[in-house]
Amino acid sequence: MSIVATPALARLRGRFPAPASTRVLVHRGTCGDAVDVGGVVEVLRAALGTRASSVVETACDGACWAAPAATVVRPGHRHRFARLDREPLEAVVACLGGACEDAYAGSGERGLLARVGHLDGSLADALAQGAYLALAHAVTRKPDEVIEAVQRAGLSGRGGAHFVTAQKWRLAAANAGPRMLVVNAEEGEPGVFKDRHVLEGDPHRLIEGVLIAAHAAGIARAVIYVNGQARNARRAVDLAVTQAREAGLLDGSALGGTGVQIEVRSGAGGYVCGEESVILNSIEGERPVPRTKPPFATDRGLFDRPTVINNAETLCAATTVFDDPPPPTKLIPLSGAVPRPGLYEVPVDGITAWSGVLAMAGANPQRVRALLLGGPSGRFVLPEEFDVPLDMRGLGAGGVVVLPLDVDIPRITRALAAYNARESCGECTPCREGTPRLVALLEDASANRAQIDALIEVMTEASLCQLGGLAGKPVASALALFPQDFEAAR
């Protein structure tokens, strides 16, 4: 970003001591903890002796494949050491002393992920690495101008439905206040682990996005709704909200802008509980089922107030839209049969295609049968499509599982259908009755093809929410692309 600090931001930064410029970041967090990074930290501290205090525990930086991992940071220099369960720690110690080349193997473009896994958890460190720069500028502009910038950058919803963000903010702003903002960080779609990485690793990015939206749409109160299992993300967001409040960022006293009250809540699971109107019901203490629309949330949402509901990544991306923004990026949580599974930030620039994403993850496209894009609400992507430039509209929430050549497509298809049947909330008939029926018909998909097609049509057209509306999508995709697999499975 070419913009420089405003005087107010410079004053805020000046209130904190500068963080150490040389340190060893151990990527702890949910990913590191799942592979016993704690043991590595102890050995590393011992090996560093008097320099043990330079060890900083931080979150996963998106290179999940590398865990347990550490990054040595010296002025102008970063070097990540992967798989410290297999690699000797001496190299880390030597690097801290200056003996290593800059060989940072990052996970793609460094936009939203720039600070993820590189922060010590303090507001000072976040500020030193650029947090609240976009907000400092946004508050010097009129709300309309901020919405205009969001519009020009082409920002659209990253939660799956791709709604134009500027339009959503405008619709809410046109209604009388007080207005609400609900941050959807429920992230309950199987295969998706992007929001929790950003929240865990750089929670101030989200709060900055919330404050920008609050200024633009005149929001009085924001509720950040975090997935119940993502405990580290919740903890990081709680801490960051407290830090931001104490620094005067939430009441506008530090940088300007409208005061906004922020509350953090946890969800309790269930795929449908990520659907926006279900979250509204959940926060109000109602049964977590979808609401009929209209009324739309921007007219009558949380507690009947005009409400903007945005995915966490959408709000994080709102921090990147000012002054000559780079092409939009999408966070792609990628897993399956690849050497380097993890979280990738991919430019959606009309050039980058799946082949580029697979290359980042170290995959040989010739060993890939297909991608599963969007899990139980998604579709399969064949190698023919790997060189077609990515289109934001087709990416959904971005979850990708790379399927190897010997993958059992009918088995995966049945598993996705069964998942949807389990997760159906039962509120509407097409989905409640249709999802288990689809599972039954898939027992002999070839013979039942006509019935499956008819059932999917009903579910797509008549379901109350998109859980049922999209439940047939991966099934239809599998049957269209891999008919021979289903024939062979009879």
Added chain:
Amino acid sequence: MADVLPYDVAAPEAAARLAEATRAVEAHPREKTALLPALLDAQHVLGWLPRPAIERVAAWVRVPVSEVYATATAYSELRLERPDPAVWHVCTGVACDLAGAEALLAASPGRTARIDCQFLCALAPVVADPHERLVGRVTAEGLRARLGAAPVESPR
């Protein structure tokens, strides 16, 4: 979940545990909007939501018990039955299935159950221990070793 046994209605400390859960519930405002946060806090203390806990929440936020049950059953992470403290959950989501989840289940019959995606897909296959701590890149031998090392914490 804390490192404690799931609440046992017959245990000597049952009343104290329930009192602690009640205190957590009553720290919330007496409003319907506190329903889920109160349920989560009660479960955090008890490990699950026995009927007395549901009743405490219902009374506190002034919602009928039947409605609290209707809500609680809709969230997959709220437990209305006492969890088995010996059982580990093996993720059988797509990435974990590709990485050999079935072999993990087969390697430890009786001590494992299936669970949907745990959102740690890049470290597949993934299991969750009885305290819901996630372990990634699990092998069958590794799981057996962990099961052997983890004492069963209560009579089964």
